[in-house]
Amino acid sequence: MIRPQDLLCPKPEGLYCAPGDFYVDPVRPVPRAVVTHGHSDHARAGHGAVLATPETLDIMGERYGAGFAASTQAAAYGEAVARDDVEVTLVPAGHVLGSAQAVVRWKGLTMVVSGDYKRRRDPTCPAFEPVPCDVFISEATFGLPVFRHPDDREEIARLLRSVTQFPERSHIIGAYALGKAQRIIRLLREAGWDRTIHVHGALERLNALYARHGVDLGPLAPATTANKREFAGQIIIAPPSAMQDRWSRRFPDPVAAFASGWMQIRARARQRGVELPLVISDHADWDELTATVDELRPGELWITHGREEALARWAHLHDIPARALALVGYEDEEE
C-alpha cells in the first residue's frame, strides 16, 4: 500500500519527493527543486534544476541574477510536467504574481503543497484554485482564530480618507517589495486614485517586472525631488526598512502607514511607529484556512509552518487527521 510519506516527506532541506527526486521550496541548495513562488524564504539561489512558473523564474532572475540555478524549466499553470514517475502540476495559489501550489501525483495518490496562499481576490494574480487531493499541505502563518483580515477595499478607503483629511501631509506606505507593493498600487487604482504614485528605488525593478507581466500600475515616479512641498497630499510606497531611516525625512510631516496582516496586532504597529496601520495580508486568515480545509476535505492535512497547533486541532475536531511538520526556514517576509 502506498503511503503519503513515500511520496513526500519532510527533511531539513524541505519537503522531499523521493520517487521524483526533487524538493519543494528547499531552504538549502539541492540538485532538483520545485519552487512555489518568489519570496526569498521559498525561492533561494544555488539549486541545480529549478521548476517554477515563468513569472516566478523571472522574479528569481531579477532578485538573484541570471545564474541563480544551473538550469530552469518553466511550467505554466495547469501544465503537467514529469519528474521521473511523478507528475507535477502548478496551479494558482493567489499569493503573489506567479505563485503556485505544487500538485504532486504518483500511483493514484495526489498531494498538494499549497506554498503560501490566500483565498480573496488579488488584482495582481489569478485566484487560488482548489484541487481535490488525498493530502493537503498548508501553511498556517495566521493560523489562530484571532486573525481575521478585513476587506482590503475598506483599508484602502481608510487610507484615502486620511489623505483627504491631511492635504498638507504626505502618506508613506510601508509595503514589501514583492507582491504587497504592487497589490496596494492596483487597489489604489481601483479605488480611483489616478495620480502619480511615488515609489522608493528598491521597488522599481519588481514594479517593472509586474508591468511586463501585464499588471497595469498606472503612473509611477521615483520619490525624489528638490522641493519637499511637492509631496504634500501625495502617496509614497516604500519597503518597510526605509520607513525609519533618513530616507523618509525628505517628506513633509509624513503619515507612516504600513500594509501587513500583522497590523491587526496594535502593539506591533506602535512598536514600528506606524500611525496608520493597514491590515492587508497576502496570507489566508483563520477563516480562509479553515474554509479551505473544509472545502477540500483531504484525507490528511499536513501543516508546514506558522501557528500549526490551532489549525491541527481544528482539523481533528472536524475528523480530518492533521500533522504539524514544523518545517524551519520559512520566515514570512512580513514578519
Ligand SMILES: [Zn+2]
Ligand atoms: Zn510568500
Ligand SMILES: [Zn+2]
Ligand atoms: Zn512564506
